[in-house]
Amino acid sequence: xxxxxYRKAHFNAAHRLYRKDWSDEKNAAVFGKCSNPxxxxxxxxxxxxxxxxxxxxxxxxxxxxxxxxxxxQEVEDPFDHKNLNKEVAVFKDLNPTVENIAIEIYNRIKKxxxxxxQISVTLYETPRNFVIYTGPV
Amino acid sequence: xxxxxYRKAHFNAAHRLYRKDWSDEKNAAVFGKCSNPxxxxxxxxxxxxxxxxxxxxxxxxxxxxxxxxxxxQEVEDPFDHKNLNKEVAVFKDLNPTVENIAIEIYNRIKKxxxxxxQISVTLYETPRNFVIYTGPV
Amino acid sequence: xxxxxYRKAHFNAAHRLYRKDWSDEKNAAVFGKCSNPxxxxxxxxxxxxxxxxxxxxxxxxxxxxxxxxxxxQEVEDPFDHKNLNKEVAVFKDLNPTVENIAIEIYNRIKKxxxxxxQISVTLYETPRNFVIYTGPV
Amino acid sequence: xxxxxYRKAHFNAAHRLYRKDWSDEKNAAVFGKCSNPxxxxxxxxxxxxxxxxxxxxxxxxxxxxxxxxxxxQEVEDPFDHKNLNKEVAVFKDLNPTVENIAIEIYNRIKKxxxxxxQISVTLYETPRNFVIYTGPV
Amino acid sequence: xxxxxYRKAHFNAAHRLYRKDWSDEKNAAVFGKCSNPxxxxxxxxxxxxxxxxxxxxxxxxxxxxxxxxxxxQEVEDPFDHKNLNKEVAVFKDLNPTVENIAIEIYNRIKKxxxxxxQISVTLYETPRNFVIYTGPV
Amino acid sequence: xxxxxYRKAHFNAAHRLYRKDWSDEKNAAVFGKCSNPxxxxxxxxxxxxxxxxxxxxxxxxxxxxxxxxxxxQEVEDPFDHKNLNKEVAVFKDLNPTVENIAIEIYNRIKKxxxxxxQISVTLYETPRNFVIYTGPV
Numbered sequence: 001x002x003x004x005x006y007r008k009a010h011f012n013a014a015h016r017l018y019r020k021d022w023s024d025e026k027n028a029a030v031f032g033k034c035s036n037p038x039x040x041x042x043x044x045x046x047x048x049x050x051x052x053x054x055x056x057x058x059x060x061x062x063x064x065x066x067x068x069x070x071x072x073q074e075v076e077d078p079f080d081h082k083n084l085n086k087e088v089a090v091f092k093d094l095n096p097t098v099e100n101i102a103i104e105i106y107n108r109i110k111k112x113x114x115x116x117x118q119i120s121v122t123l124y125e126t127p128r129n130f131v132i133y134t135g136p137v
Numbered sequence: 138x139x140x141x142x143y144r145k146a147h148f149n150a151a152h153r154l155y156r157k158d159w160s161d162e163k164n165a166a167v168f169g170k171c172s173n174p175x176x177x178x179x180x181x182x183x184x185x186x187x188x189x190x191x192x193x194x195x196x197x198x199x200x201x202x203x204x205x206x207x208x209x210q211e212v213e214d215p216f217d218h219k220n221l222n223k224e225v226a227v228f229k230d231l232n233p234t235v236e237n238i239a240i241e242i243y244n245r246i247k248k249x250x251x252x253x254x255q256i257s258v259t260l261y262e263t264p265r266n267f268v269i270y271t272g273p274v
Numbered sequence: 275x276x277x278x279x280y281r282k283a284h285f286n287a288a289h290r291l292y293r294k295d296w297s298d299e300k301n302a303a304v305f306g307k308c309s310n311p312x313x314x315x316x317x318x319x320x321x322x323x324x325x326x327x328x329x330x331x332x333x334x335x336x337x338x339x340x341x342x343x344x345x346x347q348e349v350e351d352p353f354d355h356k357n358l359n360k361e362v363a364v365f366k367d368l369n370p371t372v373e374n375i376a377i378e379i380y381n382r383i384k385k386x387x388x389x390x391x392q393i394s395v396t397l398y399e400t401p402r403n404f405v406i407y408t409g410p411v
Numbered sequence: 412x413x414x415x416x417y418r419k420a421h422f423n424a425a426h427r428l429y430r431k432d433w434s435d436e437k438n439a440a441v442f443g444k445c446s447n448p449x450x451x452x453x454x455x456x457x458x459x460x461x462x463x464x465x466x467x468x469x470x471x472x473x474x475x476x477x478x479x480x481x482x483x484q485e486v487e488d489p490f491d492h493k494n495l496n497k498e499v500a501v502f503k504d505l506n507p508t509v510e511n512i513a514i515e516i517y518n519r520i521k522k523x524x525x526x527x528x529q530i531s532v533t534l535y536e537t538p539r540n541f542v543i544y545t546g547p548v
Numbered sequence: 549x550x551x552x553x554y555r556k557a558h559f560n561a562a563h564r565l566y567r568k569d570w571s572d573e574k575n576a577a578v579f580g581k582c583s584n585p586x587x588x589x590x591x592x593x594x595x596x597x598x599x600x601x602x603x604x605x606x607x608x609x610x611x612x613x614x615x616x617x618x619x620x621q622e623v624e625d626p627f628d629h630k631n632l633n634k635e636v637a638v639f640k641d642l643n644p645t646v647e648n649i650a651i652e653i654y655n656r657i658k659k660x661x662x663x664x665x666q667i668s669v670t671l672y673e674t675p676r677n678f679v680i681y682t683g684p685v
Numbered sequence: 686x687x688x689x690x691y692r693k694a695h696f697n698a699a700h701r702l703y704r705k706d707w708s709d710e711k712n713a714a715v716f717g718k719c720s721n722p723x724x725x726x727x728x729x730x731x732x733x734x735x736x737x738x739x740x741x742x743x744x745x746x747x748x749x750x751x752x753x754x755x756x757x758q759e760v761e762d763p764f765d766h767k768n769l770n771k772e773v774a775v776f777k778d779l780n781p782t783v784e785n786i787a788i789e790i791y792n793r794i795k796k797x798x799x800x801x802x803q804i805s806v807t808l809y810e811t812p813r814n815f816v817i818y819t820g821p822v
Binding site: 147149150151152170171173175176177178179180182217218219220223224263264 | 284286287288289307308310312313314315316317319354355356357360361400401
């Protein structure tokens with residue numbers, strides 16, 4: 001009786017796409033206007049899915065208040081109204097593409113919800129571009 | 138050549154989360170304001186997915202008018218503008234969490250569409266909380 | 275230089291439409307399934323608009339954190355996860371139609387934001403039905 | 412480290428559902444008002460998903476500018492503001508149901524993105540009806 | 549105590565933009581791909597607003613079931629799954645731009661709801677293009 | 686026969702709220718986390734409304750291709766993927782609140798569409814916060 005519960009959240013952040021070890025020309029050629037050295041930003045919309053067994057006693061898969069708090073602590077507090085390149089340690093050396101941000105969010109939430117659950121992360125960078133990451137295969 | 142067709146529907150209902158065999162204090166502790174004895178309610182948004190083979194003659198997987206009628210008979214008519222705890226028999230002894238409502242909807246539709254199709258149920262309790270149930274595994 | 279700032283919020287509540295001084299038959303005839311004595315419910319989506327002059331110093335019309343707190347205190351705290359007929363005093367004798375709920379919300383917020391601002395209230399009862407109220411004319 | 416990147420697009424088109432080898436009566440009986448000989452139309456909303464490995468150097472799974480161009484060339488240019496039955500060759504003899512349109516879009520994009528990627532096509536015919544096709548199984 | 553109640557509806561239709569008294573070249577020059585002689589189509593999303601006084605007895609401005617029926621009879625039945633140029637009489641000689649369709653819908657509904665109410669029509673031709681018409685000024 | 690036509694657009698940008706002539710403490714006290722010196726960002730969603738008379742000959746109020754081009758030249762090209770404080774001249778000395786950005790967009794578009802039309806600007810900074818500006822009164 002496996003089922004997935006989803007909780008939506010969001011955060012606003014600045015970022016730029018680039019690699020320190022590339023020239024400005026190469027960064028501009030590969031990442032285009034996303035590589036603007038003055039940064040740009042997004043309203044990231046996040047959906048976290050938790051898959052597992054329902055607790056027969058409560059009828060809950062997971063208490064959504066607990067999931068909401070985990071998302072707040074692991075994602076909203078450290079990412080919201082921040083410059084991802086400058087203020088989130090992992091992105092100092094890792095390009096903050098929407099792919100890499102989704103994987104980082106997965107890793108942060110996965111280690112908090114316990115081994116009984118599988119996790120999925122859906123992350124919208126714009127209303128037209130998004131990714132889904134469900135963990136290593 | 139397997140494909141999934143989805144149909145959206147919705148219903149408005151009152152409910153409360155609680156267990157008869159628990160004290161009011163325990164219900165309040167576990168279910169919080171969702172356990173309000175006077176009930177609260179939601180606009181439930183439903184997406185029913187039907188997976189199967191396309192009929193080569195019509196190009197339809199399933200006639201959506203038939204699926205729409207099944208959803209109306211099995212979900213909208215018995216659930217819409219109702220008090221789930223008081224007026225839907227299964228929830229007299231089963232806590233009407235969004236997880237349990239999704240499973241009940243799955244069971245009702247599954248027995249109507251025939252063995253040739255697999256079913257998925259996506260149920261939004263609020264714009265930020267939803268579940269997906271795809272049947273026993 | 276007049277402009278309107280909007281803030282969205284939401285609350286979930288149970289209600290029924292009826293008049294105490296009407297028979298059950300008349301309530302059912304006029305209000306249909308919305309008059310179910312066991313209640314039903316909605317996810318109410320709210321947009322509060324505040325019209326006025328921009329503060330030249332800050333570039334804000336109104337600090338949205340203040341508006342957000344007013345909406346929380348005047349609407350979300352007293353209405354969310356409540357039975358409007360039973361738990362919100364004004365609706366003990368006033369039918370909680372979406373029209374009357376919007377007017378009540380207007381009155382509550384209007385008296386908090388000060389005479390320098392005009393208020394508008396947009397209230398969705400379902401994704402397809404909503405009202406806009408901008409005050410007495 | 413497999414992940415899926417999605418890109419949304421849309422196109423407006425006219426179509427009708429019918430089979431040349433059926434009588435008007437049979438077409439009307441099976442396809443109802445969708446079989447109107449004068450055509451009707453839709454705003455088709457499309458989501459193309461691309462699943463594969465992330466390029467460690469760029470942090471991209473696929474450059475979304477490239478995916479956007481493929482969708483434009485293979486779907487938007489030939490389908491947008493067109494009559495699908497009359498102006499898209501494959502639908503001269505194949506009923507343009509949303510199922511068949513999704514499969515055609517899948518085939519067009521699949522052959523462009525390369526064998527390293529899996530493709531999914533989500534196609535909304537209306538806000539309430541949509542299909543997902545992920546390829547032959 | 550004036551207030552506006554809104555009801556959403558939708559219809560799918562084919563159309564083309566052109567003037568009979570213009571050459572094909574001029575139609576193509578002015579209306580571009582919207583002038584395709586084979587037609588294209590849209591999912592039109594409609595919001596009808598009704599402004600007036602609240603009925604103190606019921607708390608309704610207008611019974612939404614009545615408004616829903618008027619929209620069905622005046623708009624959905626004659627427009628849905630139709631070719632506007634060929635099957636809606638007024639558009640045989642009037643270009644079915646979103647502006648002209650909105651005015652036609654206004655006129656049809658206005659004559660049904662009575663002089664006590666003002667009407668507004670919001671009509672989306674695509675998710676990005678829409679018009680609002682509130683009557684002659 | 687006055688009517689309003691709307692066109693949606695969007696842009697992604699970084700910004701921070703602050704005044705040069707205030708101390709860091711005062712900026713933080715007034716603007717909170719929006720004053721982060723490293724910037725944050727948003728997906729700004731824009732709706733431009735144009736009010737005027739319909740051209741009887743074409744049935745258009747304004748050719749939407751022209752309006753789309755004006756929005757691209759005046760807003761998308763200069764604002765998209767930019768740092769508003771650093772790269773848009775007017776915001777070097779004017780706090781880029783959503784109020785001030787909406788007024789700037791109004792001014793840019795107003796001078797392009799001609800005196801025959803009135804303009805409205807709706808600007809979403811997040812899905813929950815937005816402003817509407819309709820010009821000086």
